[in-house]
Structure formats: structure tokens, C-alpha cells
Amino acid sequence: MNQDLAHRAAEAARILRESRYVVSLVGAGISAESGIPTFRGPAGLWTRTGQPGNDQYQRFLADPGAWWRERRAALASGAYWSWERAIPNPAHCALAELEDMGVMRHVITQNVDNLHQEAGTRSISEFHGNRFKMRCIDCNRRWARAEFDTLSDALPTCPDCGGLVKSDTVMFGEPVPEDAIKRSLEEAEQADCCVVIGTSAKVYPAAKVPLIVLATGGRLIEVNLVETPLSNHCAVVLRAPAGEAMPAIVAALRGAGGSD
Secondary structure (H helix, E strand, O other): OOHHHHHHHHHHHHHHHHOOOEEEEEOHHHHHOOOOOOOOOOOOHHHHHOOOOOOHHHHHHHOHHHHHHHHHHHHHHOOOHHHHHOOOOHHHHHHHHHHHOOOEEEEEEOOOOOHHHHHOOOOEEEOOOOOOEEEEOOOOOEEEHHHOOOOOOOOOEOOOOOOEEEEOOOOOOOOOOHHHHHHHHHHHHHOOEEEEEOOOOOOOOOOHHHHHHHHOOOEEEEEOOOOOOOHHHOOEEEOOOHHHHHHHHHHHHHHOOOOO
């Protein structure tokens, strides 16, 4: 570890020790280190191929059968292999360790890859859903994807209300589930520190989370390889891969007796 990263990790650890209620907003940058491509940024998937249309959800509602046929073909082709095979990296594990230490109270993720849960994080809100789950668009009930035959030609329907079932991931044009928004904003309002990891901080409503913390006098810690709109408002910025920076923060906390 270089000296600058060690210094900034120690400063971040000091802020975490002094904070009463810490939350984290996490974006695609953390999962890029697990082999999952980011969407935005210089090498982002959408930067190279173009962002899906804002009417994606409306097209699904207009013809769910067509969407499911495309989805099944993509799954069968291995198009999602990077998501299917990805495993948590040291940054995911560090966040789970911070929760175990009693430091991190809640993780708010914009990712859909389930890697936080696989690493052991328990208190979590998923703004954009989870690609390993299914969700009824009428009653909002969720299930593990394995509970449905996603390769069947039949449209999946809710066993409770009969509503249409889709992947839990939030499409363009689809409202973010109210339960995710409500919990995330409640957590932000309690927080006096937010660790912002691997996110452009441009996508709302998730981007409101650190702004709420700032507005109530809280402090921000940023872990990102590139500058973001939040960078100038942060108490400390770690310009390093999350898989290096987050374990360094945990080590600094433990070295200073920051664990319970």
C-alpha cells in the first residue's frame, strides 16, 4: 500500500470511529473488480454500446411475451456470464466486515448482482433490484429466480395475486420500488457519515442519499478512481480501487482498536 492511500485510509477510519451512524452508497465501480462491466464512465458498457431507451419498461408492459423471449435467448446464449460467475471481491467483504464490527449500519446499493449478500452484508437496500430475484409488478412480492422456470414459454405470474412477474431488476422507465426508496431515505436521514463507493453520483433518486447526509451536517468519504460531482464535498477521498481502499480502511480501524 502506498503512503498516500495509507494516510487517507487512516483519516477515513478516524471519521468512521467518530461517527454515530454510518451508511454506504455503492455503485457499479465496486463490482467492476469482480469482472462485471460498469455501465457509465470511459469504459462503461453504455458508453460503448448506448444506453437502453427510456421506454424499456413501457415496451415490456406492451408485450411482456416478447421481452421474456429475448431474456430467455440472452440467458441461453451466456450473455450474462459475467454476472452469473462473479464472486465478491475484497471491497464487498470489507463492507460486510464493517457491519460485523458495528460500524456500518446499512448499505444502499445500485448494483443488481447480489455480491453484497454473498459477502455477508445483511442490512441492505437494493435501489435497482436483484437479478437473481423475480418480482410481481402488482403486489411487489419477490422470490428467488430459481423458484420460476425462466426458460418456459409460459409467462410467469404471481401465485398470490395473479399479477405479471418480471425480473426484479429495475428497467428504464420503471419506478424504483417504493420499499427501496423509503428504507434508503430513512437510513440517510439517520446518518452522520456516508461512504460513497464506485458511483458516478449522478443517478437519482440514489444520488440523493449522500446529499441528505451532507445537508444534515454529516461527512462523506469517497472511494472512486475518478472525480465525481461529490468529490469536492467529501471529508476524504481515496483514489484507489475499492478492493484496495476498503480493506485498508478496515485495517486502519482494527489497528486503532475500532472493532467491538
